[in-house]
Amino acid sequence: MAFTSPYQKPGRWFKGNLHTHSTQSDGELTPDQVIAWYDDHGYDLIAVSDHWVLSKGQTIRPDLITLTAAELHGAGYHLLTLGLTELPPREWADDPQRIIDALKAQGALCYIAHPYWTGQSSAEVMALQNLDGLEAFNAVCEESKGNGHSRVHWDDCLAAGRQLTGLAVDDSHWHRPWQGIGYVMVRAPQLTEEAILSALAQGDFYSSTGPVIEDLGVLQNAHGEWEAYVRCSPCREIIFYTAAQRGRRIAAADGELISTARLALHPQMRYVRVECRAADGGVAWANPIYLAETS
Template sequence: MKSLFSSQGHWFKGMLHTHTTESDGWLSPERVLKAYKNMGFDFVCLTDHWKVTPKPEKAPEGVLYIPGVELDGGATEAGNFHLVGIDVRDSAAFKPIKPNKEYSARELLELLRAENGLVALAHPSWNGVTCADAADIADDLFAMEVWNSGCDVEIGRGLADVQWDDLLSRNHKIKGIAVDDAHRYYIDSGRGWVMVKAETLSRQAIRAALEKGEYYSSTGPIIHDVLLDDSAITIKCSPVRKIDLVSSPTKGQSTLAPRGSNLTEHTFLLSNGIGRYARLRIMDSAGCLAWTNPVFFN
């Protein structure tokens, strides 16, 4: 069986969406980086609204700064779009030349791509973005936020499993990420992250691993490995109560640990029912989740 994380390297814990006092966050850029370092993070992408926040002069050692930005606009029937640009150019400058609501989602995406950003759809559950809304840009997105801590804390709409599967079921090959989108920090930070397997802790290596999907997303559980061949998929993880193989509508499989016990490994036979894609989701006894990226089948 082949590992989904077969590349050589080390695991690095990262934050891909968070805010500072340069927009509407409560902490300065320096304090944000220090806060995440103290929580065991290896890299942080600062994503203030319509502004690329530069690396602080007194940035702490031991945590990698990555420049990013969050743009909003593109009105939908229920809300609007927010797109996050990850690893944009340090010199990137974003200034709206018309009211935000007049920007289409495609225009926002192209602004971010013009500055070399990996573009992620932010908190689709929070602002009511549907599969139909996102269809025009979905194939050009790097990922979508399957978990957003801030949106969960604020109004209980941080989880976007349904929106992710709606896109995947329609053959949009999009990855998922878990993020904080922290603003207040005392309540909305350190609750969602990505674990990236990269050769080194550098912007180039982290970006390459993200683009290849050499990572998983989590709010707590650890995924040690995922093994796949033509007949089965096996996951090895920290102790969890439930493991789901999520696939196309009416397809997929699930296993639940007996009451009072946990699972640390499980194999799903693909012959038991699989659609055009499969992704794994695990849940521990505290209700915390972790997700792999999808694997696609002919």
């Protein structure tokens, strides 16, 4: 089993919001005010991802950094990109694959933003090569339109063999109090842009609107069968998403909470990913474990 659990890697957890806007595009706060808000609310890293504006990452203090970021968009898609060195030409905007290829050549990370809100189908996301992931949850889309959850897009892509991580982000614009909702917890040896981007690229993070994922992995039980397991903060339910019709939802008994769950793995399962849902509606999304080697 090749899975290396980020939950057991050396390092620390760093809390970050990877998608927010400022007065550089259509947000109401200046970049400095945006960074100050997240600093005041316990975040370690922030990406100011304005539309077609490159914001350079900077070390503000040893315990507070920003990542180089931008949000690009064209016909039928929005793309969150981190760690880029320069913006692609705006004339390419309606050719997302050309944009992604140019960004990947710079070593940047590329995530499809809020596909459900955009009206982008799973097939349209799947047609794009070289993506790092997508936004499984976007707080502003959820708060304003109720379409911030893109888990079906994610599972459709995973079931088709795409290896995509899932982000939870705020996409804060500061017109309404919709910030501090969706975030990533990144496991990295240190708080530098290079270390955080590397951890994001490797999937060494989980996303959340509240619950904590403490451990996740696969093991062989006493009968030699493979199982996926998760341990999390007390939740109402834990759901394993995997091949169509083979997942499992494990709910706590009335008035109770659960903090562990297991799923027996089946050769038809290409991947397994876990969502932990708290009693207050908060959700944590683990990145997928790819299971091809167990089948």
